[in-house]
Amino acid sequence: MINNFLNNILIGNKFQAVQVHFDNDQKEFSVLEVHKKKNDLSIIDRYATNNFEELVEKLSKNRPILLSFSGQGIISKKLDNVPNYRSKLLFNANPDDFHWYEFQQEKHIYASVARKEVITEEIELFKKEQFSVVDISIGPLVVTAIKPLIKSNTLQTKDFDILFENDQITDFSKRNQNSIEEYVIGDENISSENITSFAAVLNYLYPGNEIVADKSFLSVDKEEFVFKKAFNVLGVMMLSFFLVTLLGSYMLLNYYTDANQRVQVELGQQNIAYSKLVSLEKDKENKEAILKESGLNDSKFLSFYISEITKEVPTEINLSVLNVFPTTTKIKAEQRINFINNLIEMEGTVSSYAALTSWVKELKKQPWVGNLEIVDIQRENRTNSFKIKLVLKFDV
Incomplete structure (x- = not known):
């Protein structure tokens, strides 16, 4: 319970999930702002833009960012779970030159890969604007985190149709049409256009064992965000303590200074109150006489x-x-x-x-x-x- 409380203070309970979709020479940014309250997730805002400067204006630097990557340049394949399966996917390329995002099962491994230089370049764009990227996902596989919450055995993302059986992937394929599917999760309606963003938040908060990805390169950014958040919280607490102490000293000083004045003021107020009481009694008697004479009091x-x-x-x-x-x-x-x-x-x-x-x-x-x-x-x-x-x- 204490860990959850500290985590809410240092990491926060509001997250910005940004899906970066590569389309030829253009990029589309789809954003979900998600609020975690106890064990519930709610969407507080959603928007999309093709302009990075516009995105920067809308994002908050006080909330962590979770990046999801999709579109051209992302390779997603179903592989047999055998030794050296990575080399079989990339042929002559060096697997170490790629970021791997995998959903591992006993017989098969579903993998999405992207060149490290591409991912690093995007992360650096956000870091340059002083945003904190604490997690990433590549391709459609992160939606496995959301599958237990949806009854359908087929989940549709921006690029893929993913087939499930007993919450395990059986196959996936590239989509050939631009239809949009709507999913209901709790009180939220989530479209196939941004389901990966919502799933990224869910997987970040409640990670599963089947999704495997090396995110150690983000640990420094995450620690910096925690330290920055802790510094801000500590600064607010110290400032509040200083203001309370100053206010207490001021009030104590005024108390002794005003003690004598209060006695004199109270005495003066009693004299004024007595004079008003006498005046009101006379006024009451006059009005009672008027009412009695007019008969209106009956x-x-x-x-x-x-x-x-x-x-x-x-x-x-x-x-x-x-x-x-x-x-x-x-x-x-x-x-x-x-x-x-x-x-x-x-x-x-x-x-x-x-x-x-x-x-x-x-x-x-x-x-x-x-x-x-x-x-x-x-x-x-x-x-x-x-x-x-x-x-x-x-x-x-």
């Missing part, structure tokens, strides 16, 4: 009229304003509020004048209605807007 008193008026409103009437006990003047701060304690104002619209007349007649029958007057009615389009004043009668 919720039953107000709700009775609101309920009686609205319970029999016809469907043709849309009542938009119901103002119980309106004020005589506009409300202003620090001034007495005067209410008309026996008046209710109503406004609304009605589609039928007959409905309004009928409703007004019903309201006039109420024993608490002293006077009810339609003070305004205007026709607007197909509706009539109205205003009503209702004077209450309290001696009932």
Whole structure:
């Protein structure tokens, strides 16, 4: 568990898998950015470009790079597992002049090879831009790492169709068409165009015994990346410790400096609070007197009229304003509020004048209605807007 924690800090949990595809004199770069969270891998970004400068702009120098090589110049063959099988693949060429990437089985060896100078040249391009290449794969064989996660017995890469039986390769062949196959792995959809990149990350994190490749020449780059990462982490930790210590010293100094001031401030605040309390008590008494005088503090008193008026409103009437006990003047701060304690104002619209007349007649029958007057009615389009004043009668 501790090793995994340190590995996540020093190597990181985000990887940039770059597939370099050689096509005549051109190169195509396909990138998958993969995030490892616990035991799950998720793709956080994917893109492709033919321009190395554009690729450099998009890649992060704080994340390790895994290179996969495919296309022209890469030789992939099925060989018998016999002594000197490498010489039989290359004929008169020196096997030591090539990087070998092999999937070894009991009877056969599937090998992909590329000249060291070609691979070294590509790695140096990335190193020149201060990127850290920590792993490589050559040809399509790295997809064997992903086969247990896919039910199909045929996996398609950018260049090859690979046949499997019981997760072992039985054969592979160069593809003659440009169709693209989609594979579902967990919650991710991965196309045959970049399946080798995803498999490269999986094989780097969980390497198998059947894939054999000499990657010792990358150990220096990997160590440099770890040291750079460790230096950055240590620098951040030291800076954080320094800032925390400085902040603690500053806070301790301020604490003793402010102790005396706090006592004086608290005393002043208590005096201010007492003055405000006295003022609020007086304000409360004034407002309670106003409410008592106006009758507005009696919720039953107000709700009775609101309920009686609205319970029999016809469907043709849309009542938009119901103002119980309106004020005589506009409300202003620090001034007495005067209410008309026996008046209710109503406004609304009605589609039928007959409905309004009928409703007004019903309201006039109420024993608490002293006077009810339609003070305004205007026709607007197909509706009539109205205003009503209702004077209450309290001696009932």
